Amino acid sequence: MDMLIVDDDATLAGVLARALGRRGWTVTTAADAAGALRVAQLAPPSHALLDLKLANDSGLRLIVDLLALAPSCRIVMLTGYASIATAIEAIKLGAVHYLSKPAGVEEIIAAFGKVAGDAQADTDALPLSVERLEWEHIQKILAEHGGNISATARALNMHRRTLQRKLLKRPSPNPPERD
Known part of the structure; x- marks a missing residue:
């Protein structure tokens, strides 16, 4: 192959x-x-x-x-x-x-x-962290604007440099577990 x-x-x-x-x-x-x-x-x-x-x-x-x-x-x-x-x-x-x-x-x-989805996939995952939710929202808006940083920053009402800094950071998917 x-x-x-x-x-x-x-x-x-x-x-x-x-x-x-x-x-x-x-x-x-x-x-x-x-x-x-x-x-x-x-x-x-x-x-x-x-x-x-x-x-x-x-x-x-x-x-x-x-x-x-x-x-x-x-x-x-x-x-x-x-x-x-x-x-x-x-x-x-x-x-x-x-x-x-x-x-x-x-x-x-x-x-x-993988040919098909997995109906047995784990559904007991922890909720996403606030940082991860923000990241997901930014990615959604970025995709809607064809990857254009300036247009995305305007849509988010955010300064372009602030958006660029946020895009450089990768949040953890889940909040830390508590005892």
Whole structure:
């Protein structure tokens, strides 16, 4: 099986490529959307692992372009900036799964094999923290404005630099447990 890894973090892409190669995958890497599309035109991949935030582009936009070149490609979105809004969009656009970094190689391989939802998924999770709720809301508004920071800041009635600082921080998903 062949896999295209698209991540602007060359170290992470290299580590994943070697680990998947040891498990029998033929792996090609690209650091940006343009490079990924060049690779896919030459040899359409059966699987693709995409980073959500690429240097000058979005992995979300890349999903559509990759599926146009390789309609049967199974795509997993891997991100350090996970949000409910981007997870929903990735799945709607054609990704088969969405994972938060850090994710192990076995978890990534298993994600490609998921064909249906899991009705037995854990529903006893703790409520989201206030910081996480804010992050989710910002991500939703950011997605509605096509990733435009200035337009999002105006919609949130927030200074653009304040929004940029908030986007650099990644909140924990849950509040700390209390005794």
